Amino acid sequence: MDMNEIKEIFFQECEEQLAELESGLLKLNDGDRDPETVNAVFRAVHSIKGGAGAFGLDDLVSFAHVFETTLDCVRSNRLEPNQDVLKVMLKSADVLADLTNAARDGGSVDQARSRQLIKELEALASGELPQATAAEPTFKAAPTPVAAPPVNEEGFQPVAFSFEDFEADEPAVIEAPCYEIVFRPKSELYAKGNDATLLLRDLSRLGEMSIHCDMDGMPPLDRMNPEAAYFSWKISLKTDKGEEAIRSVFEFAEWDCDLDIALAGGCAVDASEELPMQPVPFDLSMLDEAPAGSAEEEEQFASRDRDAAVSAAGTASNVLQMAQSSTRAPAEAQRNTTAAASAAAQQAASAATPTIRVDLDRVDRLINLVGELVINQAMLSQSVIENDTNGTSSINMGLEELQQLTREIQDSVMAIRAQPVKPVFQRMSRIVREIADMTGKSVRLVTEGENTEVDKTVIDKLAEPLTHMIRNAVDHGLETPEKRLAAGKNAEGTVRLTAKHRSGRIVIELADDGAGINREKVRQKAIDNDLIAADANLSDEEVDNLIFHAGFSTADKISDISGRGVGMDVVKRSIQALGGRINISSKPGQGSIFTMSLPLTLAVLDGMVVTVANQTLVVPLTAIVETLQPEAAAIHSFGASQRLISIRNSFCPLVDVGRILNFRATQANPVEGVALLVESEGGGQRALMVDAIQGQRQVVIKSLEANYTHVPGIAAATILGDGRVALILDVDAIVAASRGQTLKPEMSLAAAG
Amino acid sequence: MKKRVLTVDDSRTIRNMLLVTLNNAGFETIQAEDGVEGLEVLEEANPDVIVTDINMPRLDGFGFIEGVRKNDRYRAVPILVLTTESDAEKKNRARQAGATGWIVKPFDPTKLIDAIERVTA
Numbered sequence: 086m087d088m089n090e091i092k093e094i095f096f097q098e099c100e101e102q103l104a105e106l107e108s109g110l111l112k113l114n115d116g117d118r119d120p121e122t123v124n125a126v127f128r129a130v131h132s133i134k135g136g137a138g139a140f141g142l143d144d145l146v147s148f149a150h151v152f153e154t155t156l157d158c159v160r161s162n163r164l165e166p167n168q169d170v171l172k173v174m175l176k177s178a179d180v181l182a183d184l185t186n187a188a189r190d191g192g193s194v195d196q197a198r199s200r201q202l203i204k205e206l207e208a209l210a211s212g213e214l215p216q217a218t219a220a221e222p223t224f225k226a227a228p229t230p231v232a233a234p235p236v237n238e239e240g241f242q243p244v245a246f247s248f249e250d251f252e253a254d255e256p257a258v259i260e261a262p263c264y265e266i267v268f269r270p271k272s273e274l275y276a277k278g279n280d281a282t283l284l285l286r287d288l289s290r291l292g293e294m295s296i297h298c299d300m301d302g303m304p305p306l307d308r309m310n311p312e313a314a315y316f317s318w319k320i321s322l323k324t325d326k327g328e329e330a331i332r333s334v335f336e337f338a339e340w341d342c343d344l345d346i347a348l349a350g351g352c353a354v355d356a357s358e359e360l361p362m363q364p365v366p367f368d369l370s371m372l373d374e375a376p377a378g379s380a381e382e383e384e385q386f387a388s389r390d391r392d393a394a395v396s397a398a399g400t401a402s403n404v405l406q407m408a409q410s411s412t413r414a415p416a417e418a419q420r421n422t423t424a425a426a427s428a429a430a431q432q433a434a435s436a437a438t439p440t441i442r443v444d445l446d447r448v449d450r451l452i453n454l455v456g457e458l459v460i461n462q463a464m465l466s467q468s469v470i471e472n473d474t475n476g477t478s479s480i481n482m483g484l485e486e487l488q489q490l491t492r493e494i495q496d497s498v499m500a501i502r503a504q505p506v507k508p509v510f511q512r513m514s515r516i517v518r519e520i521a522d523m524t525g526k527s528v529r530l531v532t533e534g535e536n537t538e539v540d541k542t543v544i545d546k547l548a549e550p551l552t553h554m555i556r557n558a559v560d561h562g563l564e565t566p567e568k569r570l571a572a573g574k575n576a577e578g579t580v581r582l583t584a585k586h587r588s589g590r591i592v593i594e595l596a597d598d599g600a601g602i603n604r605e606k607v608r609q610k611a612i613d614n615d616l617i618a619a620d621a622n623l624s625d626e627e628v629d630n631l632i633f634h635a636g637f638s639t640a641d642k643i644s645d646i647s648g649r650g651v652g653m654d655v656v657k658r659s660i661q662a663l664g665g666r667i668n669i670s671s672k673p674g675q676g677s678i679f680t681m682s683l684p685l686t687l688a689v690l691d692g693m694v695v696t697v698a699n700q701t702l703v704v705p706l707t708a709i710v711e712t713l714q715p716e717a718a719a720i721h722s723f724g725a726s727q728r729l730i731s732i733r734n735s736f737c738p739l740v741d742v743g744r745i746l747n748f749r750a751t752q753a754n755p756v757e758g759v760a761l762l763v764e765s766e767g768g769g770q771r772a773l774m775v776d777a778i779q780g781q782r783q784v785v786i787k788s789l790e791a792n793y794t795h796v797p798g799i800a801a802a803t804i805l806g807d808g809r810v811a812l813i814l815d816v817d818a819i820v821a822a823s824r825g826q827t828l829k830p831e832m833s834l835a836a837a838g
Numbered sequence: 839m840k841k842r843v844l845t846v847d848d849s850r851t852i853r854n855m856l857l858v859t860l861n862n863a864g865f866e867t868i869q870a871e872d873g874v875e876g877l878e879v880l881e882e883a884n885p886d887v888i889v890t891d892i893n894m895p896r897l898d899g900f901g902f903i904e905g906v907r908k909n910d911r912y913r914a915v916p917i918l919v920l921t922t923e924s925d926a927e928k929k930n931r932a933r934q935a936g937a938t939g940w941i942v943k944p945f946d947p948t949k950l951i952d953a954i955e956r957v958t959a
Contacts, residue, residue: 094854135943139851139855278917278957280957337939
């Protein structure tokens with residue numbers, strides 16, 4: 086491991102500490118006054134400062150130092166962490182994150198902003214109340230004393246001096262001055278692990294030395310306390326390093342001994358003084374020998390080492406299991422969490438469980454291999470079934486067990502990649518703060534279920550759409566404080582971000598308590614933009630869903646924050662690219678709720694295996710609402726080649742998958758096939774016509790782009806149990822094509838892992 | 839025989855730096871992440887010298903030092919406090935808890951090894 090690797094570790098750690106810092110500050114903001122929360126926050130900044138110092142990241146150190154000082158005031162109850170104080174601190178946490186990023190990736194930070202915050206933090210530390218308008222640097226504008234990194238006390242060099250060089254011209258003949266040192270240790274010196282012998286050894290390195298040990302204080306053996314200090318030493322030392330150097334030898338011991346250092350007139354080393362100085366031969370080499378333990382003791386050590394080795398082996402085998410349970414335990418605990426006390430307990434629990442860090446590539450490789458294993462296992466099963474006529478052989482039983490094991494391995498491997506959504510949620514709180522500042526709104530972000538786990542790929546791709554949505558919620562959803570007060574609401578708006586598991590998927594909800602969707606305005610806008618006919622009869626839900634249409638923005642003035650037309654349609658697209666769905670429900674005056682439902686992993690998919698024109702296709706199960714057998718009476722022709730199917734008194738366009746994918750030249754007879762009712766982009770339903778349903782199974786997603794090239798209308802491929810390749814349908818692309826648009830290569834791919 | 843050093847620090851960065859520095863200097867290094875773990879591994883680590891941080895979760899450096907000093911077998915082991923706290927008050931508290939000496943962070947390798955050699959034979 087070299088310094089670069091350690092630096093990499095440092096930045097990783099910074100990220101964790103920054104997350105810790107932010108969540109701690111948010112807890113404080115919610116009124117948590119647990120000292121451990123304050124400590125954790127302090128420690129986070131302290132750690133960053135410590136590491137940054139080691140790498141000479143001065144900007145980071147100086148900012149962290151000021152921040153830390155202010156946090157120390159909170160820690161020692163000299164500063165009440167009220168909302169105003171926390172506002173400054175949360176902003177400081179943001180700047181600290183920026184500085185960390187700048188230190189890692191290069192680039193610069195907003196100097197003015199960090200200088201301003203340094204001032205504010207210093208003002209807080211010195212007991213000034215935070216200014217309501219932070220923009221005005223009204224306090225004593227000291228010329229920004231960017232606090233220097235902690236000065237190392239051992240850093241300064243002792244200045245060598247000599248009293249005798251006034252008569253000498255040649256430096257060579259300068260006589261080093263002589264010091265008389267009386268060193269009388271107290272028993273505390275030994276109790277703290279210092280050792281007089283070692284101090285004398287270090288002293289002897291400064292120059293020529295003679296030692297006299299005064300053993301007069303030594304009581305008779307029967308009255309001797311073996312741990313008391315009875316000896317004292319008188320030392321004559323000839324050194325040109327100065328008194329400071331002598332004192333620094335005793336730096337660790339000076340409280341626990343009596344130490345007199347005097348410059349001797351003559352040199353006592355060779356001069357005979359009034360004291361009967363007897364140089365005691367002092368064998369320092371004996372120090373090099375380790376204190377020899379008894380044989381019995383050695384034996385004890387050896388057996389302990391063996392035990393340790395055995396238990397270490399046991400531990401290693403449990404690591405995976407533990408890592409898994411440790412990530413789950415907090416999620417469990419979260420549900421029952423009501424008070425800060427249990428949160429603290431949970432933190433302690435998670436801190437105690439060991440985890441290992443593994444390169445992501447290795448996990449991905451494992452996942453890939455397990456995917457192959459699943460396929461291989463399915464193929465094996467199939468060929469055994471095909472060749473086994475009586476069907477009762479022990480091979481079949483073994484195969485069943487194998488299948489179960491494979492499934493378990495697969496689940497366990499997926500669990501390795503699963504991570505809590507917490508980091509993404511935490512990023513959102515910063516975004517809320519920034520937008521709230523820009524729009525002058527007062528917003529509170531409440532997050533729930535941050536420990537809900539989902540595949541890392543999903544987490545990574547979640548941040549962007551979520552950011553858009555949060556911006557929208559604050560910018561468009563919430564009203565200004567004045568309007569809120571006028572409507573009888575709390576001036577502070579609330580945005581609630583929730584994650585939970587629902588039937589094998591993760592559901593993320595974003596709710597605001599704003600004005601809700603102004604349906605009249607949306608409708609008008611949609612009519613103006615030719616999205617709907619002026620006399621279209623739309624349900625409330627349909628109107629709400631219009632905001633997901635491309636190029637739709639209802640904000641009167643386009644702000645920097647959300648919307649130049651790239652808004653909810655982009656969000657919807659990216660959620661769908663993740664194999665997810667998004668919905669909105671809104672109540673005028675009470676706010677809107679966006680609900681996203683996403684798959685837990687992008688590596689496998691539950692699909693319906695269907696036959697279309699003798700081809701085997703897989704339709705993602707999440708897209709399918711229901712399946713039905715069309716009756717001739719329910720099919721209605723419409724226009725030249727369009728057909729509709731009536732389902733429970735409503736009409737739904739019928740899409741012939743085989744025709745769209747050019748598997749056949751003419752449309753198939755709907756009555757001979759099966760219709761899959763699917764929900765697609767825009768919330769509309771379509772009935773996809775296929776020839777037959779083969780079954781439903783979990784398939785391992787194989788990217789087509791990686792192995793072949795992109796095929797319009799096809800999201801990915803998979804390998805079935807019989808070894809054949811089956812294509813996974815891109816439902817949205819098929820539906821779009823049925824609207825008369827051609828299948829475009831750049832169509833977004835649902836679930837292309 | 840290699841000297842055994844037990845380091846106690848909650849920061850992964852610092853732990854790694856200590857590890858590299860100490861290993862390069864020919865020490866055998868045993869590491870713990872906080873005071874509680876430090877006390878747990880104390881017997882097994884059987885250190886000749888201990889280097890500990892002050893600010894740590896669960897059990898801070900002061901508590902850890904007190905714990906070591908209460909252990910009959912290890913109460914005389916030299917303990918160096920490794921911390922960014924350079925003010926006298928913190929040093930004093932560490933000393934009262936039983937620390938042998940201290941190293942101010944950011945440490946440089948030479949200083950760390952120097953300090954360790956000062957308190958060990």
